[in-house]
Amino acid sequence: MIDGVVTAVIAIGAWQALHAYAGEAAIASPLKALRHLSGLVATAGFWSHATATLTAFAGALAISAALGIGLGLVLGLRRFAGEVAEPILSGLYAIPKVTLYPVILLIFGLGLGAKVAFGVIHGVIPITLFTLTAVKGINPVLIRTARAMRLSQADTIRTVLAPAVLPEIVTGLRVGFSLTLLGVLVGEMFASQRGLGFLIVNGISLHNVKQTTAVILMLVVVAVAANGVLLWLDRRFIHRP
Amino acid sequence: MAVVAFADPGGGMPATARETHAALRGVTRVYGRLAALGPLDLDLAKGEFFSVVGPSGCGKSTLLDVLSGLGRPNAGTVTFEGAPVDGVPDGVGIVFQEDASFPWLSVRDNVAFGLRRAGMDGAEIARRVDYALGFMGLSDFAGAYPAQLSGGMRQRVCIARTLVTQPRLILLDEPFGALDQQTRLLMGDELLRLWRETGATVLLITHALDEAAMLSDRIGVMSSRPGRFIEIVETGWPRERDSRIVADERFGQITARLWSHLREESLKAIGKSSSRKTSVP
Amino acid sequence: MAVVAFADPGGGMPATARETHAALRGVTRVYGRLAALGPLDLDLAKGEFFSVVGPSGCGKSTLLDVLSGLGRPNAGTVTFEGAPVDGVPDGVGIVFQEDASFPWLSVRDNVAFGLRRAGMDGAEIARRVDYALGFMGLSDFAGAYPAQLSGGMRQRVCIARTLVTQPRLILLDEPFGALDQQTRLLMGDELLRLWRETGATVLLITHALDEAAMLSDRIGVMSSRPGRFIEIVETGWPRERDSRIVADERFGQITARLWSHLREESLKAIGKSSSRKTSVP
Amino acid sequence: ETITVTHWGSAFYGAPYAVALEKGFFKKRGLDITGFLTSAGGGTSVRNTLAGEVPFGEVALPAAILAIQSGQPIKIISGGVESVEDILWITQPDGKVGSLADMKGKKIAYTAPGSVTNMIILNCLQKAGLEQKDLQLVAAGDLGANLSAVLNRAVDAAMSGEPLWSGNQGKVKAAFWAKDCMNPALTQTVGITTTEFARTGGDKLRALIEARREGVAYIKANPDEAADIVAKAYSGDPKTYREVFRHFVGFEYFGDGRLHYDNMNRMLDGMKLVGRLKGPVDWKQVVDPSFLPKDLQATQ
Amino acid sequence: MTRERAIALTRIAWLAGFVLLLEAVCRLHLVNPLTLIPPSEMIATLWSMLASGEFAGDIARTFSTVAIALVLSIAIGFALGVAVHALPRLRRGLDPLLASYYSIPTFVFYPLFVAIFGLNSVPLIVLGMAFGVPAMILSTLNGLDRVPRVLMRTAQVHRLGRLATLAHVVMPSALPYLLTGVKLALAYAFIGIIAGEFILADAGLGHAIAYAYDGFENRTMYALMLFVLVVVTGLNMTLHAWEGRLMRRRARA
Numbered sequence A: 001m002i003d004g005v006v007t008a009v010i011a012i013g014a015w016q017a018l019h020a021y022a023g024e025a026a027i028a029s030p031l032k033a034l035r036h037l038s039g040l041v042a043t044a045g046f047w048s049h050a051t052a053t054l055t056a057f058a059g060a061l062a063i064s065a066a067l068g069i070g071l072g073l074v075l076g077l078r079r080f081a082g083e084v085a086e087p088i089l090s091g092l093y094a095i096p097k098v099t100l101y102p103v104i105l106l107i108f109g110l111g112l113g114a115k116v117a118f119g120v121i122h123g124v125i126p127i128t129l130f131t132l133t134a135v136k137g138i139n140p141v142l143i144r145t146a147r148a149m150r151l152s153q154a155d156t157i158r159t160v161l162a163p164a165v166l167p168e169i170v171t172g173l174r175v176g177f178s179l180t181l182l183g184v185l186v187g188e189m190f191a192s193q194r195g196l197g198f199l200i201v202n203g204i205s206l207h208n209v210k211q212t213t214a215v216i217l218m219l220v221v222v223a224v225a226a227n228g229v230l231l232w233l234d235r236r237f238i239h240r241p
Numbered sequence B, C: 001m002a003v004v005a006f007a008d009p010g011g012g013m014p015a016t017a018r019e020t021h022a023a024l025r026g027v028t029r030v031y032g033r034l035a036a037l038g039p040l041d042l043d044l045a046k047g048e049f050f051s052v053v054g055p056s057g058c059g060k061s062t063l064l065d066v067l068s069g070l071g072r073p074n075a076g077t078v079t080f081e082g083a084p085v086d087g088v089p090d091g092v093g094i095v096f097q098e099d100a101s102f103p104w105l106s107v108r109d110n111v112a113f114g115l116r117r118a119g120m121d122g123a124e125i126a127r128r129v130d131y132a133l134g135f136m137g138l139s140d141f142a143g144a145y146p147a148q149l150s151g152g153m154r155q156r157v158c159i160a161r162t163l164v165t166q167p168r169l170i171l172l173d174e175p176f177g178a179l180d181q182q183t184r185l186l187m188g189d190e191l192l193r194l195w196r197e198t199g200a201t202v203l204l205i206t207h208a209l210d211e212a213a214m215l216s217d218r219i220g221v222m223s224s225r226p227g228r229f230i231e232i233v234e235t236g237w238p239r240e241r242d243s244r245i246v247a248d249e250r251f252g253q254i255t256a257r258l259w260s261h262l263r264e265e266s267l268k269a270i271g272k273s274s275s276r277k278t279s280v281p
Numbered sequence D: 001e002t003i004t005v006t007h008w009g010s011a012f013y014g015a016p017y018a019v020a021l022e023k024g025f026f027k028k029r030g031l032d033i034t035g036f037l038t039s040a041g042g043g044t045s046v047r048n049t050l051a052g053e054v055p056f057g058e059v060a061l062p063a064a065i066l067a068i069q070s071g072q073p074i075k076i077i078s079g080g081v082e083s084v085e086d087i088l089w090i091t092q093p094d095g096k097v098g099s100l101a102d103m104k105g106k107k108i109a110y111t112a113p114g115s116v117t118n119m120i121i122l123n124c125l126q127k128a129g130l131e132q133k134d135l136q137l138v139a140a141g142d143l144g145a146n147l148s149a150v151l152n153r154a155v156d157a158a159m160s161g162e163p164l165w166s167g168n169q170g171k172v173k174a175a176f177w178a179k180d181c182m183n184p185a186l187t188q189t190v191g192i193t194t195t196e197f198a199r200t201g202g203d204k205l206r207a208l209i210e211a212r213r214e215g216v217a218y219i220k221a222n223p224d225e226a227a228d229i230v231a232k233a234y235s236g237d238p239k240t241y242r243e244v245f246r247h248f249v250g251f252e253y254f255g256d257g258r259l260h261y262d263n264m265n266r267m268l269d270g271m272k273l274v275g276r277l278k279g280p281v282d283w284k285q286v287v288d289p290s291f292l293p294k295d296l297q298a299t300q
Numbered sequence E: 001m002t003r004e005r006a007i008a009l010t011r012i013a014w015l016a017g018f019v020l021l022l023e024a025v026c027r028l029h030l031v032n033p034l035t036l037i038p039p040s041e042m043i044a045t046l047w048s049m050l051a052s053g054e055f056a057g058d059i060a061r062t063f064s065t066v067a068i069a070l071v072l073s074i075a076i077g078f079a080l081g082v083a084v085h086a087l088p089r090l091r092r093g094l095d096p097l098l099a100s101y102y103s104i105p106t107f108v109f110y111p112l113f114v115a116i117f118g119l120n121s122v123p124l125i126v127l128g129m130a131f132g133v134p135a136m137i138l139s140t141l142n143g144l145d146r147v148p149r150v151l152m153r154t155a156q157v158h159r160l161g162r163l164a165t166l167a168h169v170v171m172p173s174a175l176p177y178l179l180t181g182v183k184l185a186l187a188y189a190f191i192g193i194i195a196g197e198f199i200l201a202d203a204g205l206g207h208a209i210a211y212a213y214d215g216f217e218n219r220t221m222y223a224l225m226l227f228v229l230v231v232v233t234g235l236n237m238t239l240h241a242w243e244g245r246l247m248r249r250r251a252r253a
């Protein structure tokens, strides 16, 4: 806790120093950004942007998670399929996905669909990979225990497999959370009239440094906080031997 | 196959005098091209304490697999309480060689796991679990998670989890492997007490000869791979016994007998299979 | 502290008759608020084979830490060959309880590691490594990687890696923990042969009482934590000996003696420290 | 329903639409416009138009031409912004670039290769009698990045335009203007639609063009009020916007929708100059003026 | 071995199937040929493009930028990882920050980078490192955490100095994790730099794609996309295979 506060203080200090070095034209000071942010938050317009992003993000995350976990479970349980798919997935993970933008636009049209799709293509692969690896690496004696207790297949998945791979799924979700958000924002930067991604591009093109810095600040805080919460849940409720 | 008795059969529990509880007939098990087990016969009498000793990799765990119905034999038949075994039958409890505690459940929930899945009534679960925890010296750790326990305690959790289901045939694969030798013998005493109190049939796989000699009615000595029984030693211990019998002179004789076989088998095995991989660059 | 001799001291190597090689005086070790060791005194005679037995968690590994200079005592002094110990002195070799083979090096490179780091000439390294591999029965696996070996073989690699540096004091912490009991005794024979051939002083930590009884000139029995020697047993074995001495009647007497102490200490220890974590929710 | 307007929120191509929306000029004609899709310009705007709910967009003329040349099924149906008079190059208050000739040996930024600013700066070079090798031209990205580059002294001069220029006048000074190098009457944007929608949605298209025209007229009549409306829509500073709009009215920034072929041809010349034009353009095949109000169709 | 073969063949079959499906979909005009072109045409265009050397400059530019970013990511990430590992308190504070680095769309910092580094290729390199460095730090930390204590003690017993311990024990022990970091750093360098070029630069593959996209030159665009896909996947697979070979001997049976 104290370490976190100290780090936050250091980060803000570094930010201030950067501001002092690079100047008003490049990055707003922490105080200004905060003030602008609080002003921004008070406007209704801002919330319509935030809601737009949140809607797309929630949809994208839900799809990424469901698809990623489902696919990961299936590929993990079917070893052959898993080994076929894994390098393909990690290859896909490594491609610069912005270049796919035209294709996404083509398939999903404009607006929410494209944003969600963009979020999903960023987020689904890490979640799949983490789940797959977890299922593949599950301690076989746990499955044997389930058999020794004569559990049905469904019971085995529900009461043994799922909780056993939960820690890795949570890690996958943490990564997936961040990347899905990134994907949605990138999507909004290309084609949208609303959303925080739009606010950022808008801020850049109008050279509204305060707005850009404020929105990024908010995103960073949200992302770090969400990750912190997931990390905390992970530590609190997952008992690793 | 020689059968050796170290005492008047009247004192102990000769297999022949009792009803057969589980039996293997001409059982073999092959992994790929590797013959792991058999052909092998075994009759477990109802209520007897049978130990299996043998060099590492000789097929002891494989024997347990086949007997429990977790794995199928490639040839031969397995029966439990008169019925052929296909899948793990009701009434069989298994404790594995590896730590099989569920890390996401507390000790209490681990122990209650099997009963909950079987849909038992809550009060009865609580009663049985409390008893098992006490029996295994885990009462103080009911709320702890496996990650907070030592390897030996985790293994005790697994034993408790199996015992609460009150199996009639208990299969234990090196359950004390994670314990130091002193604690092993103390746990052995607990196991003997349990066996006496429940009247279950016990099959114990172990590396420790003194453990086998101290605990068992009969000890099956296995050859190196593919495992077969080269000798079955009857100890003739009374049903009422504990680790103090190590002072008995028969104990030394039994151990020496086991040793003479195993020294030989070990010498064979160490050259061939001390590496698990068959091909090495 | 009682000193018990089971045979005429002339036959073996009583500590008093020989030059002291390493010594602990009034040594204690504390982890935070946990007193792990001592205060404790120990004199290792040059060339003797000393074993330490004691319940789990009693501070055996801590003793080795302090003696080797890996850890500092909180009080007391440690000397090796007359000089105070600060950091691991030259001439001390250690085999750890855990598998310490380097997974990224072949067996040969593992064994050569220390010599290469010490900048020894290549031909001499090759000669010594070949000898050590042969001695440990690893010649066929020189090119293999630890992952391809069984736990026992990996432990042998670690022993070989230590031996090639020709230490004058060899400290072994449960080196056979990964082996089954049969293989342990066979490895014990190898260790005896090595000890005889090199004339090194050996300190062996073990859980297995028969191992200690069979191998040692003297056996230090430790109390439960904080570890102290409650008894030092002199076996009086001849320098020429191997695992066949288990047939000797003195062997049974020694084991029984060790047992009587350990049963008691174990009972104390199991209640207190069978969980490594001190606080559990 | 949404239509596409390039650079909505950051440049003023969208101003007539903002006014039309606020003043109910769309509603009056039975259009239910709820928002405007934006993009950082170029091909993205055209693609957004193709993919949008109502396939009508005000997009950059070069992008429209390139799309049509590559076979995209679209038509130009109206004119848009007809001037580059707001475009200029800026430098630091103490900057060394005070005129075209000063560019020699300096580092000069523009937005992106093949863009309008690329073509203007090349015109400026010609005008100043300089060659590309006499100075360093760098593509810095959009207006914000250009301004930032000047403020951070990463370049000696950079391109700018409204509203950034008016909003940052104290921090930078003008080096030279686009109009110093060329005739600033240039068609920047045009209205486009798909050939398919041209067949089925003629009424809507006519209504959109009329609504925009009314918006343009309103800006001319009430620049201050229009500025306030746009400032609200763009979340901008009303004071700056009023200043900007007064300029705009001065040089007829917003066309009323008619197609100025001279202005459009000047753009073609520019595209040739920067190497973006793939072949000759026959306006007859590219343009469909039938959705313009009758009085505007005549203009040739 | 046969199983591995079967897996490889199945994988190739799947990929080939996908490409064929795409080809069929395009050839049968199930999608608008103005929006998607058949893979065979992409390959043909790519081939002639590579033969003509038209994009050689862009390719060289992107690869050199990626290479610089990669090397810097690895070096800086590793050094910082070692430093942070030595300071557990700093680490506890940094933990949530490190864990969420990838949710920040780093290219929004481009103006800031320009302000700090000037208008040249350095901001792009920094963009390429923005994800690579934290990934490498995390991997290094992960690797250092997992150096078994007993190996460190072995180093002590052999009386190795700090540097010798780092070189002969810590690094090789952490190597699998370091390699993971390298793989991530490579992927992120490509992602960051191509995305940066796509949006901001005036040269390089990303820019070439964006330029072709803007100019509706679909063939060029798809050919370039295919090129990026093939190169990145190829590099990734090579690294994967190399890692697999290196690690196989380490894998506990």
Ligand SMILES: Nc1ncnc2c1ncn2[C@@H]1O[C@H](COP(=O)(O)OP(=O)(O)OP(=O)(O)O)[C@@H](O)[C@H]1O
Residues within 6 Å of the ligand: B031, B032, B034, B036, B054, B055, B056, B057, B058, B059, B060, B061, B062, B063, B097, B225, B273, B276, C180
């Ligand atoms: N699933 C499997 N696939 C292939 N080989 C196997 C498998 N399980 C066991 N083996 C091999 O079969 C032989 C017997 O194995 P098993 O585990 O039954 O021996 P064990 O007597 O239990 O050994 P230990 O005392 O080390 O536990 C060994 O050589 C082992 O490597």
Ligand SMILES: Nc1ncnc2c1ncn2[C@@H]1O[C@H](COP(=O)(O)OP(=O)(O)OP(=O)(O)O)[C@@H](O)[C@H]1O
Residues within 6 Å of the ligand: B180, C031, C032, C034, C036, C055, C056, C057, C058, C059, C060, C061, C062, C063, C097, C225, C273, C276
């Ligand atoms: N680094 C440490 N920090 C804190 N406590 C420690 C540490 N190392 C050991 N201990 C504690 O000190 C006591 C003695 O540990 P030690 O490892 O010396 O026992 P041991 O006799 O070797 O046990 P075992 O037979 O299980 O190897 C134990 O209670 C242990 O939990």
Ligand SMILES: [Mg+2]
Residues within 6 Å of the ligand: B060, B061, B062, B097, B173
């Ligand atoms: Mg086994």
Ligand SMILES: [Mg+2]
Residues within 6 Å of the ligand: C060, C061, C062, C097, C173
């Ligand atoms: Mg120890």
